[in-house]
Amino acid sequence: MTTPVMRPVRREDFDQILALAKQSGGGMTNLPGDPDALRARIENTVSSYESDPDAPSGEVYMLVLEQEGKVLGTAAIFSAIGLDHGFVNYRINKTVHASKQLKKRIERRLLMPTHDFTGCGEVGSLFLSPEARGGGFGKFLARVRYLFIAQHRKLIADPVCAELRGWRDKNGVQPFWESLGKLFFDMEFEDADLTNSATGNQFISDLMPRHPIYVALLPKAARDVLGKPHDDALPAFNMLLREGFAFRGYIDVFDAGPLVDAHIDDIKTVKESKIYNIAIGDPGDAPVHLMASGYLQSFRAARGAAKADGDTLTVAKEHADALGLTAGDDVRAVKW
Template sequence: MSLAFMRPVRREDFDAILELAKLSGGGMTNLPSDPDALRPRVEFAADSFTNNPTSPSGEVYMMVLEQDGKVLGTAAVFSAVGLDYGFVNYKINKTVHVSKQLKKRVERRLLVPTHDFSGASEVGSLFLSPEARGGGFGKFLAKARYLFIAQHRTLVADPVTAELRGWRAADGKQPFWESLGKLFFDMEFEDADLANSAMGNQIISDLLPRHPIYVAMLPEDAKACLGKPHDSALPAYNMLLKEGFAFHDYIDVFDGGPLVDARINDIKTIKESRLYPVETGDPGDAPVYLMAAGQLQSFRVTRAPGKVDGERMIIAKDAAQTLGVKAGDEIRAVKW
C-alpha cells in the first residue's frame, strides 16, 4: 500500500468527489451532491491552482486525499469569502430592556445579521470516505489545510473561519431552519441549501430578514440549535478548537451551526511547523511528521517518519517521491 497524500483537485476527480458528496448526507454547502451544482465548483477549484494568483481573490483551493489511485476525502481553503455578495452570519448579541415603573430588567438575545467575516478566508469541505475512517485521516485532512496556508501566506486572507454543519434530528428535521429560514425562503432546507450553493450568498441578502430577531420568539427546539454542531461534525469542531479556533457567537443563517475563527499566526499547526532542507535515507524509528512541499499545483502533503539532524530532516525515499522532492529541497513539517 502506497503512502496516502493530499494534492490539488483536478477536473478528472469530479466523479469521485460526487460520490463522496452523496455520502455526506447533505448540509455541506461547499460539497453539494447535485452534479450541476458540484461540477462548476470542482472546475473553479482546479483553475484556482493554475491561474497564478497573487493575492486572496476568492480562489478555492480544494484538495483531495489519494491513496493507491483512489480519492478518499476532500478538504479546502477558501482564500477570501463573500467578495461578491458578502458573507452573512447571525451574531448572537445581548440586549437589555428596563422598566422603572415595573422595576423590571430583562436581558434578551438577538440574532443580528452581520458581514463581519466578509473578506476573511475559510477552511471547509472536509469529508472523509467511510472506508477510510479510523486511521487518523480526518486529522490528516484538517491539518493539511493549515500547512497549505503556511506555504501560501500571501494568497490566504487573515483571519481564517470555519463553519460547521448545524444540528439536525435523526429524521432529518432541522428545527432552526423550520422556525426561521423556511418562513422567508418558502422552501425546504435541502432546496435552499442547494440554491445557496449554486447561486451564492446574494439570495440570503435578498430573502432573509435584514433586522435583528429576538431569540425568545423562536421555539425551544430551535433555540437549542444555536451554535450546536451536527453530531457528525462534532469531531471536526473539537479539532478546530484544539487548533486555536474559537466560537465567538456567530452562527450559520440556515441551520444555526457554529462559525469559529482564528488568526493565522494563532493556528497551532502553523505555529509549530518548521522548514527543513530534506535528505533521503533511513529515518529509523524517528517520530511521524505531517510533511508538505511545493506551491499551488505542485503542493503535496503526506505523513511519514522524519529524523531531524541539525537543520535538515531525513525522510525515506517513498516519502520524498510522494512529496516530489529530492535532496536539498525544502519541506515544511510538523509533528503528528
C-alpha cells in the first residue's frame, strides 16, 4: 500500500471531493455539496496555486489526502479572508446595568457584530472520509495545514483563525439560526449557507442585524449553543486548542459555531518544525515525523519514521519518494 500524501487539489479531483462534501452532512461553507458551488471553489484554489502570488491577497490553498489514487480527505488554508466584502462575526461581550436606587447590578451578554478578523489568514475545510477515520488522519490533515503555513509564511496573513461548525440536533435543526438568522435572512439555513458558498458573503452584511443583540432575549435553546461546536467538529476544535488556538468569544453569525485564533508563531506545529537535509536509508525505530516539502503546486506532506541527527533527517525511500525528494534536498519536519 502506498504512503498517504497530502497535495494541492487538482481539477480532476472534483468528483471525489463532491462525494466527500455530500458525506459531510452540510454546514461546511467551504466544502459545499452543491456541484456548481464546489466546482467554483476548486477552480478558485487551482488558480490560486497557479498565480504564484507574493503576498496574501485572498488566495485559497486546498489540499487533499490521497492514497492509492483515492481522495480521502480535504483541508485548506485561506491567505486573507474578507478582503472584498469584510468578514463578519458576533463577539460575545459583557455589558453591565446598575441601579443605585434599587441597589442592583445586572450583567448581561451582548452579541456585537464585528469585522475583527477581516484580512486575517484562516484554516478550514477539514473533512475526512468516514472510511479513513481512526488512523490518525484527522490529526494529519490538521497539522499539515500548519506546515504549509510555515513553508509559505509570506503568503499567509497573521493571525490565523478557524471557524467550527455550530451545534445542531439529530434532526439537523440549528437553534441559533432558527431563533435569529432566519428572521433576518428569510431563508432556510441550507439556502443561506449555499448562497454564501456560491456567491460570497456580501449578503450577510446586507441583511444581518445592524445592532447589538442581548443574549437574554434569545430562547434558551439558542443561548445554550453559543460557541458550541457541532458534535462531529468537537475533535477538530480540541486539536486547535492543543495547537495554541484560543476561543475569545467570537461566533459564526449563522450557527453560532466558535471561531478560534492564534498568531502563526504561537502555533505548536509551526514553532516545533525544523528544516533538515534529507538522507535516504533505514531510520530504524526512530519516532514518526510529519514531513513537508515543496512550494505551492509542488507542496507534498507525508508521515513516517525519521531519524534526526543534527541537520540531517534519515527517512525510508518510500517516504522520500512520496515527498518527491532525493538525498540532500530540504524537508520541513516535526515530531508526530
